[in-house]
Amino acid sequence: MSKHEGHSSKQDNLAVTAVALQDHILHDLQLRNLSIADHSKTKVQKTENKSKSLKRNTKAIIDTGLKKTIQGPKVEDPEKEYVLDPKPPPLTLAQKLGLFEPPPPPLSSDEWEKVKQRSILQGDSVQPCPICKEEFELRPQVLLSCSHVFHRACLQAFEKFTNKKTCPLCRKNQYQTRVIHDGARLFKIKCATRIQACWRGHVVRKWYQDLKRKVPPTDAKLRRKFFEEKAG
Numbered sequence: 001m002s003k004h005e006g007h008s009s010k011q012d013n014l015a016v017t018a019v020a021l022q023d024h025i026l027h028d029l030q031l032r033n034l035s036i037a038d039h040s041k042t043k044v045q046k047t048e049n050k051s052k053s054l055k056r057n058t059k060a061i062i063d064t065g066l067k068k069t070i071q072g073p074k075v076e077d078p079e080k081e082y083v084l085d086p087k088p089p090p091l092t093l094a095q096k097l098g099l100f101e102p103p104p105p106p107l108s109s110d111e112w113e114k115v116k117q118r119s120i121l122q123g124d125s126v127q128p129c130p131i132c133k134e135e136f137e138l139r140p141q142v143l144l145s146c147s148h149v150f151h152r153a154c155l156q157a158f159e160k161f162t163n164k165k166t167c168p169l170c171r172k173n174q175y176q177t178r179v180i181h182d183g184a185r186l187f188k189i190k191c192a193t194r195i196q197a198c199w200r201g202h203v204v205r206k207w208y209q210d211l212k213r214k215v216p217p218t219d220a221k222l223r224r225k226f227f228e229e230k231a232g
Contacts, residue, residue, distance in 0.1 A: 016093075016097075017097070017099070019093065020092070020093040020094040020096075020097050020099060021094055021099065023092050079181045079185070081178060081179055081180050081181070083106070083107075083112075083177070083178050083179075084142070084179060087106070091103075103174045104145075104174070104176075106176065107176055112178055115145060116147075116180065116182075119143060119147045119148070124148060125180075125186055126186060129151045129154055130148070130150065130168060131154035131158060131168060132151060132154050134151075135187065136182075136183025136184065137183065138188075139151055139152070139153070139183075140153070140179065141180055141182065141183045142155055142177050142178065142180070143177070143178045143179075144175045144176070144177055145175045145176040145178075146169075146170050146172045146175055148168075148169045148170065149180070149182075149183070150168070152179070155168075155177075
């Protein structure tokens with residue numbers, strides 16, 4: 001009986017290990033949306049529940065005749081940086097059993113600052129996006145925890161195409177993503193510099209033309225022509 005029980009326990013352990021590995025592979029391939037329930041039915045049930053709760057929570061409004069101060073929506077800072085995935089994904093069964101390493105914890109603000117400084121030293125925001133090979137300009141930009149920078153739309157398209165969450169450059173798995181605006185800030189500075197250079201060139205050219213009309217040249221022939229035009 002003891003041998004039979006030991007053999008059955010080994011089979012159970014093998015079965016649990018196989019299920020854990022299969023579950024981890026499915027999560028790694030991002031096939032988490034598999035569900036037996038029909039999504040359309042669940043959506044209908046949620047909307048019905050919302051409408052019922054709204055009907056229950058409705059109360060009569062008494063008009064007091066006093067003017068109410070209408071506060072507009074709070075305007076958020078357009079250059080505010082924020083993390084897209086602050087919470088790590090739940091542990092798979094294989095990670096709980098110790099077959100695979102668990103995902104790293106979320107980075108703190110100091111750690112994100114170090115990652116950003118590393119990206120600035122590499123000049124990633126100055127260079128074009130590694131995926132589309134175009135400048136960042138004013139389009140949304142993301143910084144990964146491996147210090148590489150991409151267009152947000154380009155990274156989303158890459159993840160959708162590969163069906164994996166790996167960095168296109170260093171192939172780091174399960175990276176963390178932060179929205180930054182360094183490329184847009186550099187692009188604004190570049191545009192302002194170009195506008196200032198164009199205006200300064202216009203001012204200098206106008207000043208030089210006025211100077212040519214008022215000050216006679218030092219060359220004898222040009223000086224004679226200058227005074228002939230003035231006399232004529």
